[in-house]
Amino acid sequence: MKIIVLKFGGTSVGTTDRIKKVAKIIAKYKKKYAVIVLSSAMSGVTNNLIKLSKKISKNFSDAEYDVLVSSGEQMSCSLISAELIDKGFNSRSWISWQVPIITEGKYKYSRINKINKSQIIRYLKKGGIPIITGFQGINNNNRITTIGRGGTDASAIMFAKFFNAEKCIIYTDVDGVYSTDPNKLKSAKKIKAISYEEMLEMASLGAKVMQPHSIQDARLNRVDIEVKSSFTNNKGTLITKRKNIINNKIITGITSTSNDSKVTLLGVRDKPGIAASIFKPLSENSINVDMVVQNISADGKETDLTFTIKSEELGKTKKIILQNNKINFRDLIFDKNVSKVSIIGVGMITTPGVTYRMFQTLAKEKINILVISTSEIKISVLINKKNVNKAIKSLHKEFKLNN
Ligand code: ADP
Ligand code: ASP
Ligand code: MG
DSSP states (O other): OOEEEEEEOTTTTSSHHHHHHHHHHHHHHHTTSEEEEEEOOOTTHHHHHHHHHHHHOTTOOHHHHHHHHTHHHHHHHHHHHHHHHHTTOOEEEEOGGGTTEEEESSTTBOEEEEEOOHHHHHHHHTTOEEEEEOSEEEOTTSOEEEBOTTTHHHHHHHHHHHTTOSEEEEEESSSSOBSSOTTTOTTOOBOSEEEHHHHHHHHHTTOTTSOHHHHHHHHHHTOOEEEEESSOOOOOEEEEOGGGOOOOOSOOEEEEOSSEEEEEEEEEEOOTTHHHHHHHHHHHTTOOOOOEEEEEOTTSSEEEEEEEEEGGGHHHHHHHHHHOTTOOOSEEEEEEEEEEEEEEOGGGGTOTTHHHHHHHHHHHTTOOOOEEEEETTEEEEEEEGGGHHHHHHHHHHHTTOOO
16 A cells, blocks of 8 residues: 655645645545545634633643644544545544544643554555544543644654655645745745755744654654645655755755844853853753853953843743842843844855855845854854844845855
8 A cells, every 4th residue: 555645734724715625636646545634723723722722821731722722623624524525535534632643742842652553544445535633642641732833744744654655745835945935035946855954954943834843753764755835736845865965055045033032141250150050940941042152251250141042931031030049140131123044054064164154245234143053054143133134135145045
């Protein structure tokens, strides 16, 4: 049995007309494959559920949050299934606990670690088309869990792994992965094939088109992914091993974030262990610190420490720092008007001068760099939000991504 896994994102199932289109795509693959479908909730539904939770409480129970926000997928799966049945196919929806899809980890951020295959295999053998809720599973206590926003990407990849699928196609509202968000820069170019490593960096650094965890799962399990549009027939992007890719560009993609905040502690007494004293309680409270920079004062007695966090963690971070009696500092400042712009590409490993070119390009545009961080295949800078589009446009041109 040749199995294919198809994933449909929120916009692709956003209206009943689109669901009818999705059913046609599924029907096309059914001619050649045993098809497993993973669906997201209709676009906007998950956001609305989250809004409802906020109306009840700022401290809405994490376990109940997962029950609530996972409900959107039940709706879309049933609509897809019913449309297929109406067109004469054998189809049924599967809620994650009915499969079951087993997850581990905390509520809201669980990861799939097992999928019970028996029922689905039996159904596929009978010619059925299972439509399965993405983004969720159940844990060892039989409670419903979710696997992070955009998690249906990871659900699809884990199904492809467990069912040894021949193909895994992620259907979304753009026809592939682009050099930068095509909805923000018209000259963005579609990437034919991209390595897991580059895609993981791009996704983690703001390219919403794929969920970062899903790429980790794909890389670990060597699942090739095709990203395509559910609205057009265009060829999409292949996400695969580095070995399979020929690329002559130094930079593959440019990303930006929209929800970072900068925190600065001014006049911190400079002594060994001070950074650890600041970051320990943050990590104990699951606050993810991203970029860090420390300036040493002229007399070596005081230092300023700057770091970035997700904006939604700002309130919590402020409280933790102010309550921390292990540290002394003169002032605490926050800046929400920042964005992290990153250039990503395996080509920079072997090409000297990329950092210089990036900084020079931003300098020409009079864009001030606040914080810098680098890895083997990416360079990120923190800049004022108002300069993001200008920065992306100029970097896109500098690294010849327009052609
Ligand atoms: P879905 O609901 O199908 O999961 P998402 O909204 O999560 O879709 O992801 C698709 C969106 O990702 C696109 O509409 C696009 O604006 C955005 N995006 C950001 N960066 C990129 C990129 N480099 N290439 C393609 N799309 C991108
Ligand atoms: N519906 C969920 C979300 O909006 C999961 C997904 O779309 O993949 O985050
Ligand atoms: Mg998505």
